[in-house]
Amino acid sequence: MQQRYAGSTAKYAKYANVDPWLRLNRERVQDLKLHRSAPKRVLDLGCGGGFFLFILKKLGHSVLGLDIDQAPLFAELLDVFEVPRVVWRINAFEPLPDLGQKFDWITAFSINFNLYYPGERLWGPAEWDFLLHDLQRHLAPAGKIFFGLNPSFGGNYYTPELRDFFSRRGADVERARIFFDRGVRF
Template sequence: MHRRYAVEHPGEDWPKYLDLERWIDINIRRVRDIELDLSRPKRILDLGCGAGYFAYIAQVLGHDVLGLDIDDVPMFAEITQLLGVRRVIWRIHPFAPLPDLGEKFDLITAFLICFNSHKQSDLWGVPEWEFFLNDLARHLAPRGWVWLELNREYDGT
């Protein structure tokens, strides 16, 4: 897999996620920030799961994780399959609900969010986020919660 996708200077391109040491470390910190290393097993929905590193680490700790992401990056499909991460293919659009996933979740996460038209002229505003967050509530179990981390925009926000 590394031979097929690696490039010498990946910059912001997808091959940057082949740097396992960096991304596993980042995702261990995420797991610890949310205190998943200290909690009872949870059902987790990870939006924009990418290569599945966060989901994999959470699974190793006993959590049941479902990733959701687009299928535009073949490398991510291969890595999630290799790691045994369950993944639903879905593109998040403004004012469109998530699919029926057949279960409720104790925790919904999203890191380095791009589905909000990140770095584009139609960046989500309050109405889009309000719809999205209300829709997420439909997928939460009682006392469930949401952890979202946005990407920086070009203007630094």
């Protein structure tokens, strides 16, 4: 797979070099202390090639990815890693599908579903409020939600208004990290 994508100019070809992505996601697992926890049910939004979920699965967690089916490389990686994925696009004000279970953790790393193209505008509190209410439907009691944001068009992760919104909802907000350690406060 690495050789096949080595000369590719496709945006996602960099993920064929799996070693750095496995290292990064091992650190993510450790940062969330999932390497030392009892088995959890984890939903990863925008799972990409499934690196994070692959590591969790090896540690005994039950995993499910959710992402669009845009990059053939990601489908190949998910197959190699034996990580299940629901193909779905996250859109503002649209609920996620019925996933058939509740999750102890809902994660999302390096997301871009919160960006409007081509107007280059971030989701505001209304869009995030809808998503958080919807995610609550999929969250087990005492479940946790973690978002690792991508920088926006101007290089910031969120507006001051959005930072305040996340804080009011009970999140610990630090740079790109939005962590609802005790669920969402409505």
